Amino acid sequence: MMRSIENFRTFIQSYIPLSDEEWEAICSDFKLRSFEKDDLIVEQGKICRHFYFFEEGLIRVFYNIDGNDITKSFAIPPYCFTSKISFRNQVPSEESIQALENTVVWRINYEQYRKLEKIETWNRFMHKLINEIQEFTEKRMLESKIYTAEQNYELLLKRYPAQLMQKIPLKHLASFLGVAPQSLSRIRNKLHTNRS
Amino acid sequence: MMRSIENFRTFIQSYIPLSDEEWEAICSDFKLRSFEKDDLIVEQGKICRHFYFFEEGLIRVFYNIDGNDITKSFAIPPYCFTSKISFRNQVPSEESIQALENTVVWRINYEQYRKLEKIETWNRFMHKLINEIQEFTEKRMLESKIYTAEQNYELLLKRYPAQLMQKIPLKHLASFLGVAPQSLSRIRNKLHTNRS
Numbered sequence: 001m002m003r004s005i006e007n008f009r010t011f012i013q014s015y016i017p018l019s020d021e022e023w024e025a026i027c028s029d030f031k032l033r034s035f036e037k038d039d040l041i042v043e044q045g046k047i048c049r050h051f052y053f054f055e056e057g058l059i060r061v062f063y064n065i066d067g068n069d070i071t072k073s074f075a076i077p078p079y080c081f082t083s084k085i086s087f088r089n090q091v092p093s094e095e096s097i098q099a100l101e102n103t104v105v106w107r108i109n110y111e112q113y114r115k116l117e118k119i120e121t122w123n124r125f126m127h128k129l130i131n132e133i134q135e136f137t138e139k140r141m142l143e144s145k146i147y148t149a150e151q152n153y154e155l156l157l158k159r160y161p162a163q164l165m166q167k168i169p170l171k172h173l174a175s176f177l178g179v180a181p182q183s184l185s186r187i188r189n190k191l192h193t194n195r196s
Numbered sequence: 197m198m199r200s201i202e203n204f205r206t207f208i209q210s211y212i213p214l215s216d217e218e219w220e221a222i223c224s225d226f227k228l229r230s231f232e233k234d235d236l237i238v239e240q241g242k243i244c245r246h247f248y249f250f251e252e253g254l255i256r257v258f259y260n261i262d263g264n265d266i267t268k269s270f271a272i273p274p275y276c277f278t279s280k281i282s283f284r285n286q287v288p289s290e291e292s293i294q295a296l297e298n299t300v301v302w303r304i305n306y307e308q309y310r311k312l313e314k315i316e317t318w319n320r321f322m323h324k325l326i327n328e329i330q331e332f333t334e335k336r337m338l339e340s341k342i343y344t345a346e347q348n349y350e351l352l353l354k355r356y357p358a359q360l361m362q363k364i365p366l367k368h369l370a371s372f373l374g375v376a377p378q379s380l381s382r383i384r385n386k387l388h389t390n391r392s
Contacts, residue, residue: 063338063342065342068342070338070341070342072337072338072341084327084330084331085331123319123323124319126323127319127326130326130327130330131280131284131326133330134280134326134330134333135281137330137334137337138268138333140337141268141333141336141337141340142259142266144337144340144341145266145340145374146259146261146266178341
């Protein structure tokens with residue numbers, strides 16, 4: 001299948017207007033890259049060297065803390081991602097990003113990203129994107145505080161397509177929700193019973 | 197006491213360089229305002245009409261959900277704050293911001309803020325500030341997920357000056373940590389016993 005980066009243009013234009021010239025300047029360095037299921041796109045302890053437009057697949061962000069694998073978030077395309085602190089400062093990443101499905105991205109390296117930062121339109125796009133991510137992170141923080149694991153699981157079911165949810169291993173969903181896998185099994189069984 | 201907005205200049209300059217001309221353009225509309233202990237600076241359900249530079253005092257951000265008062269965060273000066281979603285879109289706020297101590301701010305209204313957004317230096321400052329807030333929010337989210345209430349309380353003790361911590365009512369600390377006030381009392385007693 002022939003891929004085109006036009007999806008990225010459509011994504012940016014859902015935030016800001018974009019002229020042909022601006023788009024050409026933005027897209028010129030992005031390169032296509034594929035990852036297989038379970039590949040690590042970013043690895044904890046190594047420097048994250050790329051900024052990604054996420055075209056297809058499913059990813060999760062996680063930490064390994066004292067041997068425990070803790071899922072911070074899941075993401076579905078289209079979106080942009082990187083390991084922000086690591087990428088911005090070119091220091092080792094405190095998190096890993098893993099493909100949970102065959103995943104297709106367009107990426108640029110740090111030097112190429114620095115060139116983008118000279119484009120005013122790009123900065124306005126990134127500003128809007130970071131605002132959105134910040135609002136979503138705050139929302140998630142509140143939800144995880146005030147809702148039970150069961151309610152948070154139901155929110156996930158609403159937020160992500162069912163066929164993607166089925167592809168996330170139970171243990172990752174459980175560590176995201178902060179419960180043991182057995183507890184999540186009980187929650188799932190309960191919800192399933194209530195609905196059938 | 198005569199107040200000067202120079203602290204705001206120092207604050208911005210800790211993020212980006214600032215010429216005299218840029219500073220004059222940025223600061224011209226900011227007005228001084230004081231709040232007394234317990235005053236609501238932003239009220240849930242009402243539109244947040246200002247952007248604030250926080251010069252002195254102590255604030256907390258909280259939600260009232262089904263009659264329960266849940267503390268989202270505390271903040272100490274110098275910093276900037278607003279109820280972001282409400283302010284940006286001029287829609288009713290989903291959160292309240294309260295002064296926990298006599299609090300001094302410099303503020304501008306929405307129309308004045310829109311003028312600031314035409315200043316390139318201001319946008320670069322805000323971009324850095326939002327990045328910082330985003331990183332801190334993610335960090336807090338991880339901490340609240342992986343640490344016990346006791347460990348999270350110890351983090352608070354490290355992060356905020358002791359004399360400010362003493363001014364935060366127990367019930368607000370407890371709702372921030374997601375525990376009952378009685379549990380927090382036990383944690384405090386235990387830490388106190390261990391240290392004495």
